[in-house]
Amino acid sequence: MSRQFYDAFADLVSGVASEPVARRLERPGQADRLAVYRNNVASSAIEALRAAYPVVNALTGPRFFSPMAKAFWRGCPPRTRGLSGYGDGFADHVAGYQPARMLPYLADIARLDRAWLEAHHAVDGPVCRPAQVAMLAPAILADLTPGLHPSARLLDLSWPVHEIWQRHRSGRSIGRDPGLAAQAQSVLVWRPYDEVRSVVLDPGSACFLARLNDGKALASASEHTLARYPDFDPAAAFGAALSAGYLSGAIVS
Amino acid sequence: MALPDIPPVAGISLKPEHFRSALEARADGLWFEIHPENYMLDGGPRLRWLDAIREVHPLSLHGVAMSLGGPDRPDPQHLANWARLIERYEPVLISEHLAWSALDDVWFPDLLPVPMTRSALDRFCRNVDIMQTALGRQVLIENPARYVRFEGDGDEADFLAETVRRTGCGLLLDVNNLYVGSRNIDLNVQDWLRRIPADAIGEIHLAGHEVDTGLGEPLLIDTHGGPVAQPVWRLFETVIALIGPRPTLIERDTDLPAFGELIAERDRAARRLIPARKSAVAHV
Ligand SMILES: [Fe+2]
Numbered sequence A: 001m002s003r004q005f006y007d008a009f010a011d012l013v014s015g016v017a018s019e020p021v022a023r024r025l026e027r028p029g030q031a032d033r034l035a036v037y038r039n040n041v042a043s044s045a046i047e048a049l050r051a052a053y054p055v056v057n058a059l060t061g062p063r064f065f066s067p068m069a070k071a072f073w074r075g076c077p078p079r080t081r082g083l084s085g086y087g088d089g090f091a092d093h094v095a096g097y098q099p100a101r102m103l104p105y106l107a108d109i110a111r112l113d114r115a116w117l118e119a120h121h122a123v124d125g126p127v128c129r130p131a132q133v134a135m136l137a138p139a140i141l142a143d144l145t146p147g148l149h150p151s152a153r154l155l156d157l158s159w160p161v162h163e164i165w166q167r168h169r170s171g172r173s174i175g176r177d178p179g180l181a182a183q184a185q186s187v188l189v190w191r192p193y194d195e196v197r198s199v200v201l202d203p204g205s206a207c208f209l210a211r212l213n214d215g216k217a218l219a220s221a222s223e224h225t226l227a228r229y230p231d232f233d234p235a236a237a238f239g240a241a242l243s244a245g246y247l248s249g250a251i252v253s
Numbered sequence B: 001m002a003l004p005d006i007p008p009v010a011g012i013s014l015k016p017e018h019f020r021s022a023l024e025a026r027a028d029g030l031w032f033e034i035h036p037e038n039y040m041l042d043g044g045p046r047l048r049w050l051d052a053i054r055e056v057h058p059l060s061l062h063g064v065a066m067s068l069g070g071p072d073r074p075d076p077q078h079l080a081n082w083a084r085l086i087e088r089y090e091p092v093l094i095s096e097h098l099a100w101s102a103l104d105d106v107w108f109p110d111l112l113p114v115p116m117t118r119s120a121l122d123r124f125c126r127n128v129d130i131m132q133t134a135l136g137r138q139v140l141i142e143n144p145a146r147y148v149r150f151e152g153d154g155d156e157a158d159f160l161a162e163t164v165r166r167t168g169c170g171l172l173l174d175v176n177n178l179y180v181g182s183r184n185i186d187l188n189v190q191d192w193l194r195r196i197p198a199d200a201i202g203e204i205h206l207a208g209h210e211v212d213t214g215l216g217e218p219l220l221i222d223t224h225g226g227p228v229a230q231p232v233w234r235l236f237e238t239v240i241a242l243i244g245p246r247p248t249l250i251e252r253d254t255d256l257p258a259f260g261e262l263i264a265e266r267d268r269a270a271r272r273l274i275p276a277r278k279s280a281v282a283h284v
Helices: A002-013 A028-052 A054-060 A062-075 A090-096 A106-121 A130-134 A138-143 A162-169 A203-213 A218-228 A234-244 B016-024 B045-056 B076-089 B118-135 B156-167 B175-184 B189-195 B230-243 B259-283
Strands: A153-157 A185-190 A197-201 B010-013 B031-034 B059-062 B093-097 B100-103 B106-112 B140-142 B170-174 B201-207 B210-212 B219-221 B248-251
Touching: A002 A028, A002 B100, A002 B106, A028 A054, A028 A062, A028 A106, A028 B106, A028 B219, A054 A062, A054 A106, A054 A162, A062 A090, A090 A106, A106 A153, A106 A162, A106 A185, A106 A197, A106 B045, A130 A234, A138 A218, A153 A203, A162 A197, A185 A203, A197 A203, A203 A218, A203 A234, A218 A234, B010 B259, B016 B045, B016 B259, B045 B059, B045 B076, B059 B076, B076 B118, B093 B118, B093 B201, B118 B156, B140 B156, B140 B201, B156 B170, B156 B189, B170 B175, B175 B189, B175 B201, B175 B219, B175 B230, B189 B230, B201 B230, B230 B259, B248 B259
Parallel strands: B010 B031, B010 B248, B031 B059, B059 B093, B093 B140, B140 B170, B170 B201, B201 B248
Antiparallel strands: A153 A185, A185 A197, B100 B106, B210 B219
């Protein structure tokens, strides 16, 4: 009996049916008031998505964003308590959202927004400092397995959207339609300390970092990458990673 | 369980947009309340900001997702997340709602109404008890903002009073919710206040509401999106004249104004608590 009340209410706030709850009202004439609950649930989810995907919202405009977010919420309501991490999978939803097909790069923007959020709230960890490895003998260095910092997110995008995304993130808008041509782009998003950073990687560096991220040693990651990208410069890539601070400092020393 | 030892001073809701101002603020007795769900994170600057603010100001954790009024028991994972935050931030107050928000594995981000029936009361008390036992702390339970009555609904004040009696929980009296209920479903405020065990009230909330006139009869909606309304201030004065001063929070969740605006509202609440504090001392 009382479980039915909750099931009926879940249907109400999910937008499935309001009649079963309305029938339980003391004053049936007040059924319209139930919209307060239905609206609150949907708009909390939509606003959480808007906050988590600010550049998607900026590029589409809030009026376009809201129904797109609502459609995502219907299929993927929150399954954990709280909304801080809500919205995983939104990029795939954007990619398949018919009204957004004029903006084919929008899903990649969503991937960057999501990577920013994940990096921002990721577990804290030490960054590998150049001084940590400067004194190591070459043979030891070759066997080192410096994974990526725990906040790091490596993205393989289909559109070169990093600059547009970056400009929006730093408050410099560039208008609605940047007119991009499809082209692969690898981006690393990470948070060395308190601020999330991002960098575009050349294909060799992206391949190299992906190997390190899989726990491979420096030498093995270099060999693997050189076999695919003969122009790859392992020393330069390693140096760039050290100075930018996207390798994990939690390595054997 | 005894009420927590926090003086009857005024605080405000804390949002990340105000972290720096909150850290630098030095108003007398100022405290902050957060929604713990927003801090159930693996790491990052948000947690460290709160570490720093907590060094300077007392904190209150005000949960919105335990779904104590739901059909299921509290989620063990969510309880564990709560316990971690209590250990880290040592809040002076912790609170939750007479509401539900989870069914099976779906979470509805709102405070949904609990039928005021005997069986719902039994489940609610069981869940409050589970939460208090798991956290080893007294929890303050907030009265809901109500928009409709359901058939078979009993008396709200009796429901809350019985929960206090059975579980030893405290109460968080949201004056705006009480006012909204008096307008929307004719809750009798005087009667409500008579039936509520005043000694159990450990905190007061003041918040803004909106009046929706689109449905014929005006409906007051508890939005936390604007300043506290005049009649709510008046009801607040009635309440503290009746029960004495309590830690009082200016609750703001949406349309966040400048920090100074919230502090001004908080100062207004703080000023109303001072005469009550003096007379409370005089009575001793
Ligand atoms: Fe409240």
